Amino acid sequence: MPRITLPDGSIREFDRPVTAHEVAADIGAGLAKAALGATINGELCDLSTTIQADATVALITPMDRKTGESGTEALALLRHSCAHVMAEAVQCIIPGIQLVYGPAVENGFYYDLSMPDDRPLRQEDFSAIEKEMARIIAEDRPFTRVECSVSEGMGKLKAEGSKYKIDNAERAIAAGSETLSWYVTGEPNQHWEDLCRGPHVPSTGRIGAFKIMSIASSYWHGDANSDRLTRLYGTAFADKKQLKQYLERLEEAGKRDHRILGKQLKLFHIDEEVGQGLILWMPNGAIVRRELETFISTELIKQGYSMVYTPHIGKLDLYRRSGHFPYYQDSQYPPLINPDYLRKLADDGCTCAELSNHLRTGEIDGYLLKPMNCPHHIKIYDSQPHSYRDLPVRLAEFGTVYRWEQSGEIGGLTRVRCFTVDDAHLFCTEDQLAQEVQGCLSLVKIIFRTLGLENYRVRVGLRDPKSDKYVGESSNWDRAEAVCLEAAGSLGVPFVEEIGEAAFYGPKIDFIVKDVLGREWQLGTIQVDYNLPERFDLSYIGPDNQPHRPVMIHRAPFGSMERFVGVLIEHFAGAFPTWLAPEQVRVLTISEKSLAYGQKVRDALFAASIRVTLDNSDDRIQAKIKVATDMKIPFLLVVGPRDAEQNAVSVRSRGYRQDLGAVSLESFVEAIGREIASRGSETVLTALFEKQPA
RNA sequence: GCCACCGUAGCUCAGUGGUAGAGCACACCCUUGGUAAGGGUGAGGUCAUGGGUUCGAGUCCCAUCGGUGGCUCCA
Numbered sequence: 086m087p088r089i090t091l092p093d094g095s096i097r098e099f100d101r102p103v104t105a106h107e108v109a110a111d112i113g114a115g116l117a118k119a120a121l122g123a124t125i126n127g128e129l130c131d132l133s134t135t136i137q138a139d140a141t142v143a144l145i146t147p148m149d150r151k152t153g154e155s156g157t158e159a160l161a162l163l164r165h166s167c168a169h170v171m172a173e174a175v176q177c178i179i180p181g182i183q184l185v186y187g188p189a190v191e192n193g194f195y196y197d198l199s200m201p202d203d204r205p206l207r208q209e210d211f212s213a214i215e216k217e218m219a220r221i222i223a224e225d226r227p228f229t230r231v232e233c234s235v236s237e238g239m240g241k242l243k244a245e246g247s248k249y250k251i252d253n254a255e256r257a258i259a260a261g262s263e264t265l266s267w268y269v270t271g272e273p274n275q276h277w278e279d280l281c282r283g284p285h286v287p288s289t290g291r292i293g294a295f296k297i298m299s300i301a302s303s304y305w306h307g308d309a310n311s312d313r314l315t316r317l318y319g320t321a322f323a324d325k326k327q328l329k330q331y332l333e334r335l336e337e338a339g340k341r342d343h344r345i346l347g348k349q350l351k352l353f354h355i356d357e358e359v360g361q362g363l364i365l366w367m368p369n370g371a372i373v374r375r376e377l378e379t380f381i382s383t384e385l386i387k388q389g390y391s392m393v394y395t396p397h398i399g400k401l402d403l404y405r406r407s408g409h410f411p412y413y414q415d416s417q418y419p420p421l422i423n424p425d426y427l428r429k430l431a432d433d434g435c436t437c438a439e440l441s442n443h444l445r446t447g448e449i450d451g452y453l454l455k456p457m458n459c460p461h462h463i464k465i466y467d468s469q470p471h472s473y474r475d476l477p478v479r480l481a482e483f484g485t486v487y488r489w490e491q492s493g494e495i496g497g498l499t500r501v502r503c504f505t506v507d508d509a510h511l512f513c514t515e516d517q518l519a520q521e522v523q524g525c526l527s528l529v530k531i532i533f534r535t536l537g538l539e540n541y542r543v544r545v546g547l548r549d550p551k552s553d554k555y556v557g558e559s560s561n562w563d564r565a566e567a568v569c570l571e572a573a574g575s576l577g578v579p580f581v582e583e584i585g586e587a588a589f590y591g592p593k594i595d596f597i598v599k600d601v602l603g604r605e606w607q608l609g610t611i612q613v614d615y616n617l618p619e620r621f622d623l624s625y626i627g628p629d630n631q632p633h634r635p636v637m638i639h640r641a642p643f644g645s646m647e648r649f650v651g652v653l654i655e656h657f658a659g660a661f662p663t664w665l666a667p668e669q670v671r672v673l674t675i676s677e678k679s680l681a682y683g684q685k686v687r688d689a690l691f692a693a694s695i696r697v698t699l700d701n702s703d704d705r706i707q708a709k710i711k712v713a714t715d716m717k718i719p720f721l722l723v724v725g726p727r728d729a730e731q732n733a734v735s736v737r738s739r740g741y742r743q744d745l746g747a748v749s750l751e752s753f754v755e756a757i758g759r760e761i762a763s764r765g766s767e768t769v770l771t772a773l774f775e776k777q778p779a
Numbered sequence: 780g781c782c783a784c785c786g787u788a789g790c791u792c793a794g795u796g797g798u799a800g801a802g803c804a805c806a807c808c809c810u811u812g813g814u815a816a817g818g819g820u821g822a823g824g825u826c827a828u829g830g831g832u833u834c835g836a837g838u839c840c841c842a843u844c845g846g847u848g849g850c851u852c853c854a
Contacts (some may be wrong), residue, residue, distance in 0.1 A: 140831040195849090208784065301849030302782030309851045344847095348790075357845050399850080413854060457854065491780055491852060494843095500853085589853065607853085626786065639854095640846065661852065676811040703810075704817085725813055744814050 088139045106132045106287075109144045120144045121286045122162045129158050131230060131284040147293060147323035155323045166228060166285045167292050167321035173197045173270055173277040174217035175317065179204055183570075184279060185249040185305065185314055192331075192603065193320030197303055197689035199249065200315050211297045225290030226271035228284060238265030241279065249305070249553065252279045257282065270416055295321040343600075343654035344497040350659050350667070350716065352650075353498065355460060355652035362495040362502035364647055369667035372696065373653070374646050376665050378483055381507055381642065388524055390479040390509060395461035398452045406620055407460045410453060416488050418502075419444055420451035428689035430600030437771055458484035459614075459639060460511040463621050465476065466635075471625040476635065478511035483646065484508045495719040499606055500653030505646045511638040512623065518565065518636050520614065522572045522594075525640040527610045530576065530608075532642050535764055538656060541598040541608070545573050546586030554589050557615035564638075565613040566592045590616030596644075598652055606652060613637075660717040660739055663757065670697040670757065671718050671735075673709040677701070682729035686722060686750055688764055693754050695761070710737065720769065722758065738770055740779020748773050 087106055089097045092667055097111060105123035108114045109132070122132050122145045129145070136142065145162060148155040155163075168187035175198065176182050178369065187196035192625050202204055233241070235258055241267075242251045254265055267277040286292065298318040299463060306314040306505050320330040320540060339345070347353045352370030382392065401420055404410035410417065428448075430440065443449045455461065462480045485505045494500050513521050533541065546554045546567050555562065569592045573580045580594075587593060593612035612636040617623075624632040643649035653661075663669050672692055674683040680701050690697040706723060713721050722734040723744070733747040756772040770776040 207782075299848055300783050303850045304781080309781075314852090315782070318849075355846095361845075409854075416853070459854095488853080493780065493782095493850085494852070496847080567812070590854090612854090675813055676812065703812090705810090705812050706814055707812090709814090710815045714815060721814085723814060727813075735813080742815070766821085 087136050088138065090139075090141045092143045102135050102137045103255065104133050104135050105130060105142060105144065108136070112144070116144055116146070119146045119385055121147055121159055121291055122284050123397065124158065127285055129161065131228075132287050134284070146310070148327075155327065160321075161189045162284065162286050163292055163321045163323065164194040164319075167287070167295050167319060167727075168194040168196050169268060169270060169279055169281070169285070170218050170221050170280060170292065170295075171297065171317065171319055172198075173221060174214045175210075176277070177217055178210065178213050179206065183247055183249055186253065187279075193298060193318060195215075195316050195318045197305075197314040197316050200311060206315050206317065207210045207298060208300060209433070215295075215297055221270065222289045222292050222295075224271075225288050226276060226540055227271040227288045228283075229271065229273060230286035231267045231269060231278070232264050233266075235263065235265060238280075253280060257386070276654055278467060282478055292321055293324040295319060296328060297333070309368050341498075341655045341658045343499075343651040346659040347498070347651075347656050350654075350656065352667075359595070360502070361492060362490060362500070364498060364501055364503070370650065370673075372667040373650055373661060373665050377643070377646065377653075378534070380506070381528075381532065384528055385479075385481050385509070388479070388480040388528065393462065393465055393480050393482050395455075395458065395465075395482060395484060397455060397487070399455055399460060401449070401453055402461050403449050403464075404453050405447065407457075407463075407617060408620060409456050409460070410447060412481070413456060414445070414447075417456050418454045418487050418489050420449065420453050422449065422451040425452050430573070430652065432503065454487035455484075456486055456488055457639075458482060458486060458506060458508045459510055459617060460621075462508075463617060463623065463637075464512075466583075467621060467623055471512075471635075473514060473625055473627050473633070476515050476625055477511050479509060479511045481507075481509035497598065498647045498654075499604075501647050504648065505779075506641045506647075507637070507643040507646065508639070508641050511640070512618075512625075512635040513638070514627075514633070515561075515564070516637055518638075519568045519571065522568050522611060522613070522637055523575070525638065525642075526572050526594070528640075529609050529611075529642045533596075536653065536656070538598065541578075541596050542582035543573055543578055544595045544597060545569050545574060545580055546588070546593045546595060547582055547584050547585045548592065549585035552585065555587070556590055556619070561615050561636075562592070565615070569594050569611075569613065588612055588614075590614045596642075600652060600655055606644075606648055608649055608652065609642040609735050610640065610644060612639040614639055661719075663719045663769075664761045664764045666717075666719050667696065668698055668716065668718050669695050669761070670720045670722060671713045671716075672697060672699045672722045673706060673713065673726060674699070674701045675706055675723065676701065679725050679729060683724050686724055689750055690755055690757075693758050695754070695757060714739070722753070736769075736773070738774075739778070745770075745774050 086098065086100050087103060105125065106117060109120045120132055121133065124145065125134060125136060125140050145156065146159045147159050166188065172184050172187055172494055181201035183199040185197035188194065188741045194422040239254060242254055257265065264280055265280065267278045268281045269276050270289055296319060298320055301316045301318065303314045305314055307382050320331065322331060343633050350369060351367050352373065354365045355365055356365060398421065401410060440711050465480055473626065483505050485503060486547065487503050490500060490502055495502065511521050528666055538654055548562060573594055592614035593610055595607050596609040597607050618634050618637050623635055625635050626631045672683050672686050674680055683699050683701055689700040708723060717739060719739050722736040723737060724734055728735055728747060732750055734750050734753050735747045736745045736753065738745060752773060756769040759767045759772065760769050768778050770778055
């Protein structure tokens with residue numbers, strides 16, 4: 086007879102099998118009423134699930150009574166259940182839709198649908214669908230689980246003839262399921278049902294608040310060559326208040342969007358006439374980028390790197406040898422072809438179709454906009470012989486590369502067609518590999534710490550032993566993977582090992598951050614490479630006076646300047662720390678009478694290499710403050726007759742909605758100079774006002 | 780590349796087949812004001828581009844370009 090262990094460690098004994106709901110009722114009537122489901126031995130289940138044997142049971146309620154927040158299990162139950170309700174509503178409104186797959190996801194749920202040919206799903210349909218959903222929820226129909234044997238279930242599915250549901254069932258069976266289950270929203274044989282493993286909330290009425298969010302397309306099994314499906318996204322919460330909070334959070338996040346802020350703060354511009362995914366850095370954005378480049382260059386010099394410059398193009402043959410062409414041809418701009426060569430082809434009667442074919446197969450001479458910097462750096466390494474005494478050679482460049490990204494994937498600064506990698510290639514001996522990878526990691530650490538980036542995850546990409554796409558000796562791989570794992574472990578942040586995420590030429594360590602909309606972007610990367618040294622027959626002379634093959638490390642702590650700045654804009658919500666801020670100080674004169682003193686203050690800051698402007702427009706001070714605040718300038722110096730008399734400035738700092746008081750011009754210049762030089766580890770606020778930065 | 784939605788002044792947006800609008804920004808004038816927008820006047824648009832329907836198109840239809848959200852891809 087089941088002994089039930091509850092989360093607080095207490096034990097309840099029953100003299101017969103009980104449902105999770107009965108366990109809840111045994112604890113209290115209120116809990117029985119509130120519970121949405123239960124975890125039984127850690128597995129999320131329906132409240133109606135019968136417990137036969139001893140088990141650990143936790144009841145899932147819509148939200149925590151103390152915090153008012155919903156747990157992930159409660160949300161998963163609500164959202165998955167809401168997906169069913171939405172599917173029923175859609176099928177009711179638009180006949181002929183086939184259901185495919187409808188899971189709960191991080192911020193809600195979706196349902197993939199196969200639409201009838203003549204009837205696309207549109208945004209205008211949302212309100213009708215939501216109305217129907219509200220009706221189903223108001224009816225408060227029970228979610229009823231109907232279970233049957235595999236053979237019986239498959240018979241039923243085949244009779245219904247939905248290839249998508251048959252496929253889902255076959256996958257469940259392949260995964261070891263011994264039965265198939267349906268969930269009916271209501272009474273079996275009377276109400277709507279869907280093949281589903283569950284679990285669900287007890288009844289439709291328990292879905293507190295929901296909203297259909299957006300419509301998108303998807304592919305069956307995620308395969309672009311397979312059926313195209315319509316994906317309807319929605320979200321659900323325990324109550325209306327939480328839904329409202331979520332929608333407000335989304336709106337707030339939208340204001341941090343780097344594309345919006347980039348326009349407001351005049352950081353960058355993308356021009357239709359220049360081209361998709363081609364970033365024009367405006368003066369303000371260029372300052373941020375240059376400061377970052379200066380910062381990283383300083384660290385590189387400390388670590389013994391050599392800076393190099395290389396051109397934006399190279400001969401096709403170079404990229405044939407490196408393997409970039411034609412292997413990665415789909416994501417490259419087409420080759421640049423010598424006009425004389427092109428003319429010769431034309432004279433020989435080459436048709437456009439033939440030319441296209443030549444381009445595809447690579448049977449053509451020309452130049453390529455470089456998709457990566459490594460071949461050029463390799464050629465610098467290989468331009469002279471190397472002794473083991475020279476190694477490691479560390480070549481660094483802010484190297485601009487070009488990639489032909491799919492049009493639908495381009496957007497803002499995070500996915501572009503031309504970007505600059507804070508690239509470097511390290512050539513070292515096997516013995517030096519571990520130390521060099523460590524060096525790369527410490528660089529990433531310094532950068533992330535200086536910028537206060539904490540919300541990132543680390544992924545160690547390892548080879549998939551089942552795949553044969555990898556190059557290089559197995560023993561080298563073993564060693565390189567061990568090096569990466571050990572280095573990642575020493576980093577002091579959690580990391581995940583992902584099998585199959587290695588590059589074909591070696592394992593890698595990636596740094597991944599989320600943007601304001603929750604999308605993940607790979608920033609920094611460190612990759613060990615055995616392939617290119619082989620392809621380019623690189624060598625160094627060892628202590629044994631014999632040539633040896635060096636190992637290469639590719640590494641880019643920012644990833645690309647474009648993506649990194651995009652992520653930084655959102656990280657700081659446009660309010661850059663003083664050392665990065667395009668405009669560090671704005672001097673605001675009270676009236677024209679203080680113009681001369683305002684100029685004096687500005688010139689004093691100029692002389693200290695501070696980025697400063699003077700607002701001597703005839704607006705009132707309130708208006709000047711409003712405008713400067715909107716531009717997120719770190720420091721505003723209000724100057725009037727009073728300040729001029731004492732050679733002082735009245736300071737207003739971003740984040741403090743008040744006058745912090747007057748300090749001498751001299752002390753302000755000194756304090757802000759230190760703040761900038763220390764990249765924010767010392768601040769004007771603590772030096773002059775004993776306040777913490779807001 | 781695929782599906783849905785969108786494209787009106789430098790920016791944010793209104794305008795559902797009948798004379799192109801507002802706020803901000805910009806220019807000029809008044810105001811000389813001590814901490815989150817003082818007042819007035821003016822200039823500024825081939826309504827993304829190209830076709831079509833219509834007596835008449837910013838508005839309806841088609842195509843192209845570009846943007847947004849997903850999908851797929853991402854060395």
